[in-house]
Amino acid sequence: MDQEAYLRSLLPESSDHMQQIEKFAEDHNVPIMEPLGIHFLQQMIRLKKPERILEIGAAIGYSALRMLEAAPDSRIVTIERDEIRYEEAKRNVQEADASEHIHILYGDALDMSEKVAEHAPYDLLFIDAAKGKYEEFFDLYTPFLSEDGVIISDNVLFKGFVADDSEASKRMAKLAKKIRNYNEWLTSHPDYHTTIIPIGDGVAITTKK
Numbered sequence: 001m002d003q004e005a006y007l008r009s010l011l012p013e014s015s016d017h018m019q020q021i022e023k024f025a026e027d028h029n030v031p032i033m034e035p036l037g038i039h040f041l042q043q044m045i046r047l048k049k050p051e052r053i054l055e056i057g058a059a060i061g062y063s064a065l066r067m068l069e070a071a072p073d074s075r076i077v078t079i080e081r082d083e084i085r086y087e088e089a090k091r092n093v094q095e096a097d098a099s100e101h102i103h104i105l106y107g108d109a110l111d112m113s114e115k116v117a118e119h120a121p122y123d124l125l126f127i128d129a130a131k132g133k134y135e136e137f138f139d140l141y142t143p144f145l146s147e148d149g150v151i152i153s154d155n156v157l158f159k160g161f162v163a164d165d166s167e168a169s170k171r172m173a174k175l176a177k178k179i180r181n182y183n184e185w186l187t188s189h190p191d192y193h194t195t196i197i198p199i200g201d202g203v204a205i206t207t208k209k
């Protein structure tokens with residue numbers, strides 16, 4: 001058994017509803033966070049105890065619901081630009097009876113700052129949307145963070161292709177290059193400390209200096 005399979009074998013079982021969403025995601029090719037990544041994110045949230053969370057990239061609401069599991073009193077604003085996923089996210093949130101806690105915005109995250117501002121400040125910004133736009137999301141939404149707000153970026157190792165893209169298709173190599181640029185920009189940013197954790201698809205934890 002490799003190390004990842006071993007770590008996965010230790011994960012607790014998801015609730016029935018979460019398992020249903022996981023199955024839906026698999027059947028319909030919806031990219032949701034990997035099991036080890038989502039558990040790591042939940043643990044970061046238990047440590048940070050955010051009251052307000054902003055998520056870029058809701059997909060079908062899976063990570064928002066998992067974040068709410070870890071911080072049951074929190075308010076989460078999450079943005080999705082794909083209409084079908086947005087509708088599915090709304091359904092999943094309603095089914096979980098979580099509509100009071102999770103507010104889903106429909107549209108391109110790069111155009112949503114006015115609506116996002118209505119619920120600011122946020123204690124946690126979670127970036128998990130278009131991989132080539134992370135720096136733009138970061139610059140647009142970090143001003144809405146509280147003083148000690150934290151930024152978490154998912155997929156920063158992108159299937160291993162960020163470190164080595166020799167086996168990647170042209171399209172994947174292009175995306176990996178964008179993420180590599182983001183990682184370099186982020187880790188050398190004069191105003192932030194960043195650590196990249198090789199769990200799930202690679203998660204960057206960023207705090208203000």
Ligand SMILES: C[S@@+](CC[C@H](N)C(=O)[O-])C[C@H]1O[C@@H](n2cnc3c(N)ncnc32)[C@H](O)[C@@H]1O
Nearest residue numbers: 032033057059062063080081108109128129130
């Ligand atoms: C990796 S999925 C999000 C998965 C979700 N966070 C989870 O783990 O359950 C990325 C989502 O971001 C959405 N997305 C990509 N770029 C976006 C943008 N500029 N604005 C809003 N949503 C975006 C995509 O439609 C996709 O559903």
